[in-house]
Amino acid sequence: MTIRRRDFLKVSAAATLSAGLPRLARSADSASVYDIEKFGNARILHITDTHAQLRPVYFREPSVNIGVGTMQGQPPHLVGKAFLERFGIRPDSADAYAFTCIEFEKAAGRFGKLGGFAHLKTLIDKLRSDAGQGRSLLLDGGDLWQGTGLANTVQGADMVEAANLLGIEAMTGHWEFTYGEKALRENLARFKGEFLAQNVFLTEEARFNDAKAFDPASGRVFQPSTIKEIGGHRVAVIGQAFPYVPIAHPKRFTPDWTFGIRDEELQKLVESLRNNDKVDAVILLSHNGMDVDLKLASRVSGIDVILGGHTHDAVPQPAAVNNAGGVTLVTNAGSNGKFLAVLDLDISKGKINDVRYRLLPVFSELLKPDPAMAALIDKVRAPHVAAYGEKLATADRLLYRRGNFSGTMDLLICDALRSELDAEIALSPGFRWGTTALAGQPLTMEDILTETAITYPATYVQKMTGAQIRDVLEDVCDNLFNADPYYQQGGDMVRVGGLTYACAPMESAGKRISEIKLHNGQALEAGKSYKVAGWASVNEQNGEPVWDVVAKHLRAGKPPNRQGAGVTLKGVDGNPGIAGLG
Amino acid sequence: MNITDNKLSRRVILQGAGALALVGLGNLPFGAPVLAAANDKYPEDAFKQKSDADAIKALYGKTAETSDKIKLDAPEIAENGGVVPVSMTTTLADVSSIAFVVAENPIVLVAAYKIPAGTVPAVANRIKMAKTSKVTVLVEAGGKLYRTDKEVKVTVGGCGG
Numbered sequence: 004m005t006i007r008r009r010d011f012l013k014v015s016a017a018a019t020l021s022a023g024l025p026r027l028a029r030s031a032d033s034a035s036v037y038d039i040e041k042f043g044n045a046r047i048l049h050i051t052d053t054h055a056q057l058r059p060v061y062f063r064e065p066s067v068n069i070g071v072g073t074m075q076g077q078p079p080h081l082v083g084k085a086f087l088e089r090f091g092i093r094p095d096s097a098d099a100y101a102f103t104c105i106e107f108e109k110a111a112g113r114f115g116k117l118g119g120f121a122h123l124k125t126l127i128d129k130l131r132s133d134a135g136q137g138r139s140l141l142l143d144g145g146d147l148w149q150g151t152g153l154a155n156t157v158q159g160a161d162m163v164e165a166a167n168l169l170g171i172e173a174m175t176g177h178w179e180f181t182y183g184e185k186a187l188r189e190n191l192a193r194f195k196g197e198f199l200a201q202n203v204f205l206t207e208e209a210r211f212n213d214a215k216a217f218d219p220a221s222g223r224v225f226q227p228s229t230i231k232e233i234g235g236h237r238v239a240v241i242g243q244a245f246p247y248v249p250i251a252h253p254k255r256f257t258p259d260w261t262f263g264i265r266d267e268e269l270q271k272l273v274e275s276l277r278n279n280d281k282v283d284a285v286i287l288l289s290h291n292g293m294d295v296d297l298k299l300a301s302r303v304s305g306i307d308v309i310l311g312g313h314t315h316d317a318v319p320q321p322a323a324v325n326n327a328g329g330v331t332l333v334t335n336a337g338s339n340g341k342f343l344a345v346l347d348l349d350i351s352k353g354k355i356n357d358v359r360y361r362l363l364p365v366f367s368e369l370l371k372p373d374p375a376m377a378a379l380i381d382k383v384r385a386p387h388v389a390a391y392g393e394k395l396a397t398a399d400r401l402l403y404r405r406g407n408f409s410g411t412m413d414l415l416i417c418d419a420l421r422s423e424l425d426a427e428i429a430l431s432p433g434f435r436w437g438t439t440a441l442a443g444q445p446l447t448m449e450d451i452l453t454e455t456a457i458t459y460p461a462t463y464v465q466k467m468t469g470a471q472i473r474d475v476l477e478d479v480c481d482n483l484f485n486a487d488p489y490y491q492q493g494g495d496m497v498r499v500g501g502l503t504y505a506c507a508p509m510e511s512a513g514k515r516i517s518e519i520k521l522h523n524g525q526a527l528e529a530g531k532s533y534k535v536a537g538w539a540s541v542n543e544q545n546g547e548p549v550w551d552v553v554a555k556h557l558r559a560g561k562p563p564n565r566q567g568a569g570v571t572l573k574g575v576d577g578n579p580g581i582a583g584l585g
Numbered sequence: 586m587n588i589t590d591n592k593l594s595r596r597v598i599l600q601g602a603g604a605l606a607l608v609g610l611g612n613l614p615f616g617a618p619v620l621a622a623a624n625d626k627y628p629e630d631a632f633k634q635k636s637d638a639d640a641i642k643a644l645y646g647k648t649a650e651t652s653d654k655i656k657l658d659a660p661e662i663a664e665n666g667g668v669v670p671v672s673m674t675t676t677l678a679d680v681s682s683i684a685f686v687v688a689e690n691p692i693v694l695v696a697a698y699k700i701p702a703g704t705v706p707a708v709a710n711r712i713k714m715a716k717t718s719k720v721t722v723l724v725e726a727g728g729k730l731y732r733t734d735k736e737v738k739v740t741v742g743g744c745g746g
Binding site: 207247249250254261262263264474475478481482485487489490492512 | 660661664665670717736738740741
């Protein structure tokens, strides 16, 4: 522990933004990486996309995160060494381990797991206490209630309890909506904070039928914003839910609600808060994804800071975006509880004078778990520990998910689908949640659920023509690489098993995918029919849940398939969003 | 929510119903005698065209220039390609006709409206889209033709982050 602690303390690259000009500061001499220099009169703490990871995790950041159009080579589309250089992080340091994929396994052994709600609680309490009474606020950007077998089983109720104990004062949502309106409202009735979403409206039919809405006149389903007094100043927080819930997920979960980015409605809301409510600062708590937030920041004026999530980008420094009203700072705070964002504001009447922003990696081994939160976690897990503890296999290599095209964990899922459902081809969704397992680590039922626990887990087997398969690949690829961020949905590329293809991300829609071949090297024929297995379909399916299919496959102990991702990239040589194919 | 709110919301909806929503295209009242000019017949030919340029030509016989005085409200990504809410307003003066064209639909002209003098030029309709396409709204005003376009994506359904 002594050696490990010294590793941590050598360097902590905390990003500091001053007077609108990004500038890195290093607190190499500080006694602890979590002692932060006091600044300003209001501290906002932000977590996002924790995906219900109550306990500390390993999570490998991507080695492929390609930016297209104006985002090419810009944060968050930097990986590996390019990321370290851009943010002035020392190679081989604790921060390099937290923020990048470089030598992940070696560094994981050295620096341990990150996150965990008991550890987060300790850190949050310390930072709030440092700020002083009435001078801090804790916000959650959504994807808090989904991501584990437990959360899926209890429809997020465990995370509502954890959120209350953690002291979350406001949140917005994404996967929260996939539990459906009834479960969502039951959870919100128990949630002590406020659920904010300016961009969720009743459909015209639901409005006509007088469905429940926060504001029947506008049709807004949820409270759009709240005003908090922090450090003697009025800070408005607006919620921006994931804009594409009914498209990225089955529409049946949210039949009465319509979403969208809604930047015109947002602009009106900002103006109303500024002009009528006379707030001193405006924060957007967003689940748009970083590229969408960067575009939104250029179009909507009057927002001081966008605290962003969804795309799971751990970005140490805010991006400053110019717009008609001045400058808006845009952040993204990573995922899975790995990071806690600290936004210190110096506010005076009607404006923010200066800010400091830090994205702190939550190194579990440096933080004493909070006893009350640890007890709560034990309590909510207790009924399921035996079932989840079943060891199914041992990880034969590093198993991770995150990456634009593939991950070893998804290759394993595709193998399971093809082998158990006797299909030529497997398709698996490009989710960005799901933790990392180290080689040699036991894989339990709980681990498999952490990769698969959703409310539409049914597998399917269907015949698809080569042309249909190609259309699916092109369609999902455009969701990822459309040059206009407003047309992106924020997930990664659908994972394929039994198939290889070439992809040219910089091409236009319908022209990115080529050279599709079966694993035996035969070209996929447009008119020929193939047997395809998959899961997480937006259409209703009735196959076995994917986690049972994967568990069966692992229990059978078949030799691992070590075929690679099978994706050849074209036209992106030298892109700093690539550090090896993953 | 109480009963008063319910009544209020219904009233608000009814007040807002000034924008005409038309989906069925065959029954447009183009034959109304007061508007009986040569081009007020049902534009049968225009509704048969397979390309946006041909449809615009058949309907108006002229080309349109892009105008920032037309506001087209359509989603970036449709929640349901079968019913895509698309609406428009314009500050152009003397509007006589408004039409919607979806370039990638099998029949590209979706709807055409005659706007009598003195009518607020605002139309809301729900259109059916076969696939991702440019959506165009055309406005004839003061004898000239104007347009604005927006790409609307129709996706097979994706994967969230």
